[in-house]
Amino acid sequence: MSTRSLPLRPNLDQLKIQANELHRAHREQQPSAAARIAAHHPEMKQLSPAEVLARTIALADAQLVIAREYGFDSWSKLKHHVELADAVAKFSPHPRFDEAVAAMDAGDLDRLRRLIASDPALVHARTNLEPPYHYFTGATLLHHVAGNPARGRLEGKLPPLPKNSPEIARLLLDAGADVHARTLGPHGGDTMGLLVTSKQASDADVTGPLIDVLLQYGARLDLKSEGALDASLQNHAPRAAEKMIELGAKADVLAAAALGRMDLLRGFFDTKGRLLSRPRRHGQEMSDRDAIGLAMLYAYVREQHEAVDDLLEKDGNWNMTGVNNGAALHRAAFAGDLTMVQRLVGKGADTSNRDNPFNSTPLSWADHNKQDAVFQWMREHCRIDLHDAVTFDLRDHVEARLREDPSSVNTRLDHWDIPQGTPLHWAASMNREEAAKILLEKGADPNILAGNGMTPLDVADVDHAAAVRSLLEQHGGKRTAAAKRARARRRPESSVPYRIDEKQRLLQVRQSIDEKEWDTILAVMAEQRLTGLDANGQMTDAVLARIAELDHVTRLELNFSKQITDDGLEHLARMSRLQQLDLSWLPGISDAGVANLTPCDQLESVSLMGTPTGDGAINALTGKRRLRHFKSGNHVTKAGLPLFHQFPAFKIWEGREPAFSLMTFTPEPTSLLLRGSFTNEGLRSLVGLDGLFALNLDHDTLAVTAAGLEPLADLPHLGWLGFDATDEAMPRIAAMPHLRFLMCQDTVAGDEGFVALSRSQSLEYIWGRRCYNLRGRGFSALATMPALRGLSVSCKNVDDEALSTLPRFPALTQLMPMDVPDAGFRHVGRCEQLEALECMYVTDMTDAATAHLAGLSRLTSYRAWTSRITDRSLEVLGRLSSLERLLFENIAGITDAGLAALARLPRLREIELDMLPNVTSEGVASFPAHVRVKSLLS
Incomplete structure (x- = not known):
């Protein structure tokens, strides 16, 4: 497993030095070196560090370990990757390449023809020449015909592949494009290889005609080898597989399942459910159980439900992997498909299966994608292994696993990003103090080495797990020599430019950091795969470009980062996994910049409060099914308000239980804050937002009066309201039948208003803050409210006699005694x-x-x-x-x-x-x- 990341421009000499240092450390009998070798050398995986030290290893062995630590199968592949920079450097960007690609995206044959006629060298030019290198590095125009990678099509940033893509390919080939040319990056391929694995070409139904064109110009297409259809089916390109079958490729049971061809699928089995012919993979015939299990996985990923049902009735190995990196149970857990999870578990699928690039279980996949129902069901009904139990702080499972097998306390295995780590390493990484205490009491070795050469105490240092670090030191935990040297070089913790909230996996930047300190911050983010960043008002466009390279970031707190402009927001388009985004109080952004959020379909919460944005920003966020919390910029108009009917969570009530308290200003399950020039009439367009629970209009610049509240009473689930209340508005608020929380911060309302408000039978919380016109009569009236549980109002002008009514408030459990x-x-x-x-x-x-x-x-x-x-x-x-x-x-x-x-x-x-x-x-x-x-x- 990969445990280290190469720099963008790696140096081969430096890598050779690392291999020499590892080789020398082994000769010097350093246990940490032996642990790294045992974890990464395929011939020494089962050896203990002591057994590794007893062996003689060559420099080539050390080079292999270094390569595998960086995620490469061999030293030669690592070397090839490093030398790739020299191959790419031979090419220079063509000044009109992007213009030609734009013509292709638009299906504009005439424009493309003119561009090539004016400069025939365009058909041989290459793009994507900057690191990091990937499979599309050095792509030509012809490679772009395949639509692989999607280049923003999945997010709607580009239109689908044009229907005249075959004609575009023919134009390029007639102009001299090389049909055999390969992209230059790792796992690169020719145009045919990109095409048969292209979901975009398949979705646009241009795969077959494009294959015909490429074959006419001499392209090669493998139709004979075992698994010839696998790449197409694994990459969601069924039209390619169907075309290949038409051309003579053999459809085995896996292809039949993936394509949902029930006529073919049933023909592979006898009347007793046994396979009549077994598929071959990797030079060997698959067993019946493996073939059935893999066929079911193909069918499940391709959403061929009838095939899934049919295959699950047979005797299959339900732990097979081979599509989208995980087994069927991983995929179901990630998708939140609880019914499928239950079926698979009932049929014996392994809940501790880590056979995937992430070395993680189905439970981890459910947690990662926030599938709470699946996670909770698995916790209650499945055997959670010790590593997961520690990681997710499931004490009952920790204790149960140790009762079943006390020796498992020091079990090593690859889990997430720690190779051959023990449960104690993960207690340290996640700062699980209670779990660490239990493990140590049950005999966990505080100085055992993981496959990265680190002790649990080393891990606690790196992950700033103070509580576990103290516990390990009390139990004799030691640091490795390398960790001691690193610790000696490290600056005092008080001067570290960040702090980490372990519970939220959030890195919070400290105030007044230097520009160079961002290197440290980003390295920590990448190394620990932290999901959140609070920039503390110091984000810039340049740093945001680097943040966008971190594919694990789901939360960005960028509020008050006044240096951010629309140019910086362009990088957010690449962060399709973003869930929480705070852009509040950024004066340099506009609706055009916010439009870059269109591809970010995982967004759950967006704040534009205090920004010069309006209707265009709202339009960019329409259609996002997960978006439940939105705070608008300052320029929303009447025309923008109807767009909220295109926010699915606001339109339809999903039945989630509301969650809020006196100190909650983003209540669940849905909330909307609005600022702008709209008036009472505009608010009428909110009627029909049946899913809206909280609406914040509490600002004295809004041109909304008490009369404007009337249509809000028709919102069936409006339970939380923020409004700059007056004496005139309070009766209307009290009459809202479902209202449970009122925010009227610094309201000018006096006793008349609060007396009227006291007639509400549903209000549970009032947040008034500096409401200095409230006096004794109004305060005493609040004591009659039957549901009032939480109160925050200024008592600066409330006399002692009125304060004496506090014990008589019938439901009061939460109080802010302001100015008492x-x-x-x-x-x-x-x-x-x-x-x-x-x-x-x-x-x-x-x-x-x-x-x-x-x-x-x-x-x-x-x-x-x-x-x-x-x-x-x-x-x-x-x-x-x-x-x-x-x-x-x-x-x-x-x-x-x-x-x-x-x-x-x-x-x-x-x-x-x-x-x-x-x-x-x-x-x-x-x-x-x-x-x-x-x-x-x-």
Whole structure:
């Protein structure tokens, strides 16, 4: 398995040095070198590091290991790849090549003919001459006829292959194009090879005519070898396979299944379901079970449901791979096809199968594609192996596997990107402290070496797994010599230009980084395959171009990155796996730039808040089935609002359970924030958005009045509303039958408005913040609301008598006591149902206020920002045994002694500490291992 990445322009001499160093390390009896050799040398895979050290190896063996670490089968193939740069360098870009390709894409024969007539050398010119090199490197115009690669067609950026593609091919060949010319990159091929594996040509139904043209000009087409049809069928090009059968290729049981040819498929079996003729692959006849299993996989990937059903009734090996990198169970798990997952598991498919390039199980595939239903079902009904159990923090499965086989604690296997790693390596990589503790208690070797030569402690260092690192050090874990040298060279952790949120797989860039530090950040992103990046307002167009090369990134937080322009957004078109994108407050982008998101069909959340974008941006995002959260730019007009009927998640209610709380500003399952020049009339076009749960119109620049709210009452699932409410608007809001959350931040409404709002029978949360016109009468009226669970309003002008009604709020469980004086906290302390207290905007709060909270026996969450409390408050909180979650930010009076009082809380699960100048790392470390500590101290 590949464990290292080559630079864009690798140097052969440097690779030779690496091989020599590995060879020398083996002679010096270094265990880490032996572990790498055992993991990657095909003849030593079953040997222990000690057995490898006992052998004599040649330099060629070391070269083979280096090649395999970089993902090449042999040193010669690695060498060829490195030398490819010299072959490509012989060609120079043709100035009119792109113009010719554009003519071909448009099917414009006359324009293409004129271009070639003006410069006949065009037909021999090549493109894609810059690294990284891939199979289309050095492609000619003729290669482009095949439509492989898609070059944006899958995302709709280019039209389908033109119907006159055969005529285009004939024009190029008549002009002297070489029908046998091959692309220059790894796994490159000639035009025929590209064509018979082209889904785009097959979809456009031009494959057959193109094959005929190429054959007329002397192209070669293999019709005789075993598996001649496999490449076409594996690459979703059925029209190519059908044409090849027409020309004489033999259709075996695999092809019949993939094409859904039930007449042929049934003819391959006798009445007892046994194969009458077995297909041959790799020079050998396949067994019945393997052939049936692979045929079923072909059928499943090609969505030939009748063939799948027929084959599943037979005795097959359901763990066969050969199409799209995984077995059928992997494909079903990735697709979220729970019914198929259940069928395959019921028929004995291996749930621990890692026979794929990613060395990952079906459970991992489900997790990677966020197929939660499949993941949960497999967790509950399948045997999850120890590596997966540790990786996904499934304690019950960890304990069960160790009970079944105690010796498995030190099992090595290729899992994800760690070759021959043990469960303890993965506990370190994922910072699974509880799992690591269990493994060590059951005899895990803290110094065992993975196939990359790393100990678990080395892995913990690289992945910044502080909790597991401490645990390993306590159990005698050691670092390898190479890791010690790297650690010595590494700058102090406080100066590392990023921090990693392990739970979210998110890299957060620190403030004020140098341009050169992006090299480090991108290297870490690539090495750890982190899925998210928070640029902390420092992204540029140039860096975004490099980010787009990382195919594992699904989340980008680019808000406040004022250097980004439309040129930078062009790179997002290549990031088709993006799911979450924040472009808020970017002044240099426009609708034209946002149009580059059209190919990104996996998007779930997009924020353009504060940007000069409008209707064009909305249009670019229409039709995206996964897009559930959208925040618009500042220039939405009446004409843009009807486009939201083309947002499937907003149009149709999918039945997901709403999820929100007092402090949730992107509620689930769907949310829409709008800013622009539209008026009351425009809002009427939102009627019919039956899938919309949350709508945020809370901005004083919007030309929407209380009357504009009337049509919103017809939205059947509108449960969350943000609106710049007035006394006039409050009665209309109260009358909305399904409304559960109102955000009216800094509202000018006074007692009349809040009294009217109190008539709502459905409202559960009110967020008002600095609503200084609220006084005693309005506050007291809120105490009559039967469903009100969460409240955030300023009590600056609310008298003590009105505050005394707090304990009488019938459903109140979450409170932000904004502007409540210390004495007023005695009323808070009598709210026996309180579960969460958010002490924000109470900058004068002292320990006297906290003392009133000692009787809140149901309080599970307490968070405090910028106040005058000290360790005395933490001592009070330390006696509230119900507390599970805590946060303290920007509070100078807290020290290590106060944290020690909290460390004894029996139910505490997580604590967040930020900007506490008198807290040290020792204080942070005082919490027990089961408490998740998030610390950004300054």
